[in-house]
Amino acid sequence: MTSRIALVGAGRMGTPLCGRFVSAGHVVAACDLRPEREAVVRALGAEWASSVETAATGADALVTVVPGPDEAAAALPDAVFAALAPGAVWIDMTSNAPARAGELRQRAGAHGVDVLEAPMGGSPADAEQGRLRLFVGGPADVLDRCRPLLEAVTTPDRIRHMGGPGTGYTAKLLINLLWFGQAAATAEALLLGHRAGIDLTALHDTLADSAAGSDFIRRDLPSLFAGDYLRSYGLDRIHDQLRVITEQAHDLGTPHEMADTVLRIHRQALERFGPVDGELLAVALLEEIAGTLLRP
The missing domain is CATH 1.10.1040.10 (N-(1-d-carboxylethyl)-l-norvaline Dehydrogenase; domain 2)
Known part of the structure; x- marks a missing residue:
């Protein structure tokens, strides 16, 4: 099933992930603080969004691939979660801090957005070739719903469910x-x-x-x-x-x-x-x- 994905972060890891989502048939709207990343994103077949809120508007999934906790918090005001489609999910692939991410998880939940953490293990080459390791934390039913998206970027055996919220980080x-x-x-x-x-x-x-x-x-x-x-x-x-x-x-x-x-x-x-x-x-x-x- 095709999903509309808002991808936040088109850097060394986000760019190959963007390409894999597009190749899997999903519609991707990507954004990055660096406007020079637009050409790379469009060359992969994704849309370019001028802001996180624009990318998130009507999206079924919000995927964040940013450097750390500060960048994740700055990129995700309440307006971003409010802009997502009903029943959307936020998948955080950042190496985030459990406590800092917990605050964002509560804000997402207040807008009816499910949350799954899936920080990555591997290099940009691993991301491009679909062999990342994902350390997943969150409800099992949300993971089951998100498996088609995660399996666009890695193989099923590399998706490890570690437990509830915070355990993946x-x-x-x-x-x-x-x-x-x-x-x-x-x-x-x-x-x-x-x-x-x-x-x-x-x-x-x-x-x-x-x-x-x-x-x-x-x-x-x-x-x-x-x-x-x-x-x-x-x-x-x-x-x-x-x-x-x-x-x-x-x-x-x-x-x-x-x-x-x-x-x-x-x-x-x-x-x-x-x-x-x-x-x-x-x-x-x-x-x-x-x-x-x-x-x-």
Whole structure:
């Protein structure tokens, strides 16, 4: 069934998602704060809207793909939810903060709009090729209703229902916490091993094939060895997400010593390098402190 989709955010992730929605036969009206994105959006076969409210007018689904909580809150005044078609749904694919998104969820509900969170795991290439991982939070019946839309951008096995509202956001933030923590811990181990006289290539191969092996070591570490700090996401965004999940641990009364450490390292990296793109810039900071680059 064809749906009219209002897509908010035509950036690195929103643009390939826009193309996949159009290819699946949906009518898409996209908007972005950058007017220069209009040509790209139209080239994909979507309509261009001058504002979020214009895009949302009469839409069956509102899909937000924006950088973070502040952008989501700024893009979604009450008028946007009021402009949607009766029985519409808001699908938030942003890496949002559970508490901040909860405020928006209440406002959407006041206008009769159902809400589903589906933050993404993956790269722009994954989005283009339909292999994103979606961490879904919200009512099961709303998920069932939205599956045709979600399956336009990924395969059914990559859609994970984590539970009720907030659980999808939390799952994504936990994955980020563990990945960035693994990156820092692995860098420390490699710097120590290298200083102790172990060849980096031999150490990489040994770790990858050991009980300490991880996707980071097997898949991402070769990029670092080649001098690529994965400049596809902002260090300031990474820091903000780590802060949100650490604060959530504090609020829920669970231990967060490791999370505090990961956050502190990334705060120091942000102070050192500024709000630039680089998912492995915390590793660059550790290399700088050690006076050694991790290059085989």
